[in-house]
């Protein structure tokens with residue numbers, strides 16, 4: 558009697574897990590190659606293929622011998638997150654929805670300006686910090702992104718702008734770690750990804766063009782200055798602890814004075830003493846936009862070399878705050894300006910595709926139940942509106 562092959566058993570064979578080279582530095586690719594009996598200097602060649610030439614197929618890395626390409630492709634791969642959609646705003650802003658391993662989706666935004674193009678990169682799926690004015694916080698939290706998933710965002714943007722072709726002008730000139738998530742809560746992966754961004758054999762961005770923004774995870778910020786010298790932005794949003802405790806709950810653990818002292822220590826570790834911290838302050842109507850708030854902020858920042866970036870709040874479905882009025886925004890800016898601060902006002906970009914600051918939501922397989930509670934509240938509010 559002939560036996561039919563057991564097709565089910567073949568189908569169910571687990572996929573051989575290969576090492577993803579996308580998130581590895583030249584030295585770590587070198588270690589990996591050495592473990593295969595190859596020369597470690599080839600790590601730099603592989604790095605250049607991936608991040609300078611945009612090649613994600615090992616068999617096309619033609620300055621490696623055919624034998625090495627074949628044996629490497631057996632055990633390694635360049636695995637990118639999947640682009641689910643890409644939307645363009647009327648103002649040139651582009652937003653990607655990107656699926657990462659596990660099924661959740663993150664968002665990434667590109668903002669073109671006259672003299673530069675900034676890519677706003679996510680570091681986590683959702684965010685555990687739950688700032689009260691932030692759409693990401695309302696999605697809850699799933700997990701940290703891997704180094705490959707973080708640097709993969711820059712790769713995807715570079716590919717989408719044909720930037721791997723040396724003849725194409727560089728569209729992404731700056732990266733800000735200001736997308737979904739608190740970057741310092743994913744310290745190692747974010748630091749590794751930023752190192753790749755700045756590596757001359759990869760994207761070669763200068764330290765002034767890579768910015769990490771934090772809501773104030775003080776111990777990690779103290780560690781950051783020992784391993785990195787990227788530009789720093791601090792998300793304050795309130796000039797005193799009482800108000801900041803409500804808006805940015807991590808303030809209860811690390812109050813303003815500690816946060817600002819830590820930012821100061823970060824600057825002190827930089828060899829270049831002309832560097833400044835960017836202070837991010839989202840202005841919400843009648844919450845943190847009064848004259849006394851501006852004066853308090855001015856006093857608070859007196860000893861910190863900084864520039865201040867005012868961000869008019871961008872409402873999102875169910876948000877409890879309103880956008881600052883033009884009058885309040887101008888008064889706030891003028892008070893700080895008259896006190897000698899450099900103040901910029903962030904223009905709202907990508908509003909029509911929900912890509913503006915604080916609006917990124919993605920699709921988070923939430924582990925915190927926060928998303929569930931938030932959706933329930935939105936539904937209840939809809940019912941009240943309908944009945945009312």
Ligand code: SF4
Pocket residue numbers: 684685686687688691692693694736737738739772
């Ligand atoms: S503002 Fe930043 S830190 Fe706060 S919840 Fe949103 S993503 Fe997290």
